[in-house]
């Protein structure tokens with residue numbers, strides 16, 4: 001399984017508009033962060049988690065050839081507002097989209113034009129919505145895209161319920177501030193982990209860098225990458241100070257995960 005980090009930045013992206021801080025003006029390309037999302041390739045199956053605001057640029061950069069399924073973590077703008085740009089992938093097919101109940105409701109509202117019979121032709125992405133219900137989450141049921149089993153992982157992002165996803169030995173946990181005990185159990189044995197680590201200072205809805213390090217230690221993956229980084233965080237500084245096995249993610253980061 002191949003993982004590609006499409007975007008590793010917080011909702012503003014880095015650089016942030018109208019900011020001249022050290023990170024926003026950094027010459028290190030690792031400090032250029034588009035909005036958070038990833039691409040997963042396994043056995044010719046192509047899965048994207050979140051269509052970020054920067055999805056078009058990310059898909060062009062990584063030359064994503066097709067998408068078999070789309071997993072949504074939650075409906076915040078930075079994670080879904082690139083949805084319209086999946087249109088080139090839906091000329092010949094309809095793409096299934098998976099999300100929890102809360103996100104599906106918001107999705108239907110936010111992208112109501114997709115579901116209205118007001119336009120014809122190629123003007124809208126062709127998708128089908130699939131709700132990962134509360135009862136399915138309680139049961140610990142997996143979803144399957146083209147033969148690939150995916151375990152949704154309930155997380156708390158401040159007050160709201162969001163999802164992380166586990167595929168085999170890899171888990172992606174963006175935008176979270178609490179991992180419920182039951183979800184820690186679902187993460188047992190993960191070898192490779194990407195987890196939210198917004199910044200050093202506390203935030204009501206995101207793990208800080210120390211909190212993410214503690215969660216990573218508890219999960220015990222062999223390799224962990226921090227994502228959803230904001231402009232308080234200089235890539236090179238963070239890389240130096242993190243313990244062995246943890247590193248900052250960056251746009252274009254690719255790694256393989258063993259079965």
Ligand SMILES: [Zn+2]
Pocket residue numbers: 010011036076078079175228
């Ligand atoms: Zn976000």
Ligand SMILES: [Zn+2]
Pocket residue numbers: 015016019020021022023024025231
């Ligand atoms: Zn800045």
Ligand SMILES: [Zn+2]
Pocket residue numbers: 074076157175
């Ligand atoms: Zn969010």
